[in-house]
Amino acid sequence: MSERSLDLDDFSDLIERPHGALRRQAEERRTRTGLPPQALGRLDDLGEWLSSAQAQVPVRPVADPRLVVFAGDHGVAGLGVSAREAGTAHHLVRALLDGASPAAVLARRFEVPVRVVDMALDCDPAELPAEVTRHRVRRSSGRLDTEDTLTLQEAEEAFRAGMAVADEEADAGCDLVVLGDLSVGGTTAAGALVAALCGTDASVVTGRGGGRIDDLTWMRKCAAIRDGLRRARPVLGDQLHLLATVGGADLTAMTGFLLQCAVRHTPVILDGVVSAACALVGQRVAFRAPDWWLAGQLGGEPAHAKALDRLAADPLLEQGVAVGGGTGALLALPLVRAAAALAAELPVPESEPAPSPTEQSTLDAT
Numbered sequence: 001m002s003e004r005s006l007d008l009d010d011f012s013d014l015i016e017r018p019h020g021a022l023r024r025q026a027e028e029r030r031t032r033t034g035l036p037p038q039a040l041g042r043l044d045d046l047g048e049w050l051s052s053a054q055a056q057v058p059v060r061p062v063a064d065p066r067l068v069v070f071a072g073d074h075g076v077a078g079l080g081v082s083a084r085e086a087g088t089a090h091h092l093v094r095a096l097l098d099g100a101s102p103a104a105v106l107a108r109r110f111e112v113p114v115r116v117v118d119m120a121l122d123c124d125p126a127e128l129p130a131e132v133t134r135h136r137v138r139r140s141s142g143r144l145d146t147e148d149t150l151t152l153q154e155a156e157e158a159f160r161a162g163m164a165v166a167d168e169e170a171d172a173g174c175d176l177v178v179l180g181d182l183s184v185g186g187t188t189a190a191g192a193l194v195a196a197l198c199g200t201d202a203s204v205v206t207g208r209g210g211g212r213i214d215d216l217t218w219m220r221k222c223a224a225i226r227d228g229l230r231r232a233r234p235v236l237g238d239q240l241h242l243l244a245t246v247g248g249a250d251l252t253a254m255t256g257f258l259l260q261c262a263v264r265h266t267p268v269i270l271d272g273v274v275s276a277a278c279a280l281v282g283q284r285v286a287f288r289a290p291d292w293w294l295a296g297q298l299g300g301e302p303a304h305a306k307a308l309d310r311l312a313a314d315p316l317l318e319q320g321v322a323v324g325g326g327t328g329a330l331l332a333l334p335l336v337r338a339a340a341a342l343a344a345e346l347p348v349p350e351s352e353p354a355p356s357p358t359e360q361s362t363l364d365a366t
Contacts (some may be wrong), residue, residue, distance in 0.1 A: 006156045008239055009357050010261075013284040015262045018291055026051035029058060032348040042177075042316070045345025046294075048338055051269045053292065054175075062182055066169055067107050067174040067326050068257070069096065070162070072120035072244055074185025074252030075200075076228070081221035081360070083213050084184045087140060092182040093115045093132070102327030103180060110333055112178065117165055120249035135161040143247030144189055145227035148245050151334070155244035155252050162256030170264040178296070180326020180331055181274040182298045183250055187301060188221055190277035192228035192246040194303040196236060200265035200309055202226035207273070207301035210321070226350035231297055239285050247281075253279040262289040269296040269336065272322065272330035273304035280307045294321035297321055297328030 031037075038044065051059040056098040071093050077086035093116055095101040099108060109113050110312075118133045122140040125133040137158045137182055141149040150158065151326050169177060170192045191205040198205075202225040208218060228246045243252040255278040262282075270276055282289050285362040295313035298304060308315060316335055321328035 006159060006240065008206055008285045009264040011263065015259070015286045015288050017288050018049070018265075018335050019055045020052065022057055023048050023052035026343065027058065027059045029348055030142065030343070033346045035346070037244045038267045040342060043335070046339030049294070050336070050340050051343065052269065053265065055265075056228065059340050060175070061344060062176050062340050064173050065112050065178055066174045067112050067114045067178045067180060067330065068165065068169065069114070069116045070102070070117050070180055070182040070254045070257070071116055071124040071182040071252045072186070072248055073140040074144055074183060074189055074248050075140055075149070076188050076224050079145070079187030079220055080217060081188050081213075081224050082184050082209055082219065086184060088125055088186045089182055090121045090123040090127060091120065092325070093121065093128065097129070097132070101325055102323050103330060106327060107129065107281055108332040110330060112330065114331070115165075115169075116182075117161070117253065119253045120219055121160065135165070135253070137161065141189075141250075142269060144223045144231070144246040146249070149189070149248040150244040150252065152241065152244050155240050155250065158249040158252040159240060159243070159256035160221040161214035162258075163260040165253070166260035166266065167256045167263060170261070171268050172195055174266060175329040176336065177261060177268045178271070178326050178329045179254070179268050179272045179275045180324060180329060181250060181254065182272070182325050186248070186250065186274050187245055187303075188224055188228075189248050190274045190288065191221075191301070191303045193242070193251070194273070194280060194307045195225060195229045196232040196246070197241065197284065198306050200306065202229055205301075205303035205306055207303060209301075211320070222258040237276055239281050243281060251278055255262055255281045258282045258293065259285060259289055260333055262286065265292070267295045269329040269332055270294065271296055271326045272299045272324060273301040273307065274324070275329075276304050276307035276311070279313075283311060294332075296332035299328060
């Protein structure tokens with residue numbers, strides 16, 4: 001395989017929008033329920049979105065959702081930009097696998113299977129199940145402020161790994177993905193991507209992260225994003241190169257995952273700033289792809305709001321959830337399931353039968 005055999009331009013041809021004609025049919029069916037327009041608020045829009053994504057009216061219930069979490073450590077965390085110690089993201093993964101994290105509690109409550117994909121955790125692979133570590137590209141991504149986070153070959157490998165995970169989930173019958181991330185330093189990488197793609201300064205996108213960092217740590221984080229942004233700007237025209245420069249293995253894989261989900265017509269609920277940043281990169285690759293993604297929540301990171309605004313994505317919830325792992329997106333899942341149930345089960349009157357040939361002749365005569 002050559003170093004750059006992956007052509008992201010192919011996604012523009014492969015990705016179609018959800019079925020617009022069926023969305024109009026879903027809207028027409030909703031009007032026949034007798035409920036006043038907008039009586040169900042955004043639940044109407046959600047049900048119609050699902051109908052178009054499934055290419056089916058009435059919509060099917062959401063029967064087989066999955067929580068897919070991409071994990072990795074980032075070298076930039078060594079600068080002290082996070083409340084967590086650098087190289088400790090595997091502790092977050094272990095808590096999720098052991099059922100002890102907020103995302104694990106919600107996934108258990110909502111009966112959603114959990115899949116964790118280690119892309120660049122800084123730990124011995126033997127510490128985690130083989131199914132978790134089989135796609136790992138490297139042990140921690142590079143420091144985005146002074147060096148590329150990945151080589152181009154590693155970036156392609158990570159991107160293809162994300163695509164492979166999307167294919168595996170679609171082939172297994174997943175009808176809705178709840179997307180999450182677990183990392184130390186990931187919001188710094190996401191901030192650099194959002195600032196680069198939105199053409200804004202580092203201070204505008206720098207937030208407090210999942211650990212609610214203090215002012216000194218925030219200043220270090222802002223400086224790291226500023227330096228990463230300086231390195232990212234020259235490669236804005238090449239999205240894989242951009243991800244290799246400042247994204248790291250987990251964000252690169254998530255971008256490939258999102259785009260391949262759109263190819264496979266698998267709808268996705270985005271979680272926090274990391275998944276939103278990857279969606280922003282994906283939008284640059286294929287402008288129709290965001291039609292398959294739903295913003296589950298708005299967290300506290302300013303880069304998150306910036307990315308969702310650029311994506312024209314209106315979040316379902318605004319709870320300020322910042323713990324990662326897909327927690328905020330999981331909170332939105334019951335709303336999506338409720339929208340599907342209402343769209344599928346609210347009764348509509350039977351259509352009037354077509355007149356028989358004899359009746360039609362009588363009507364024509366009159």
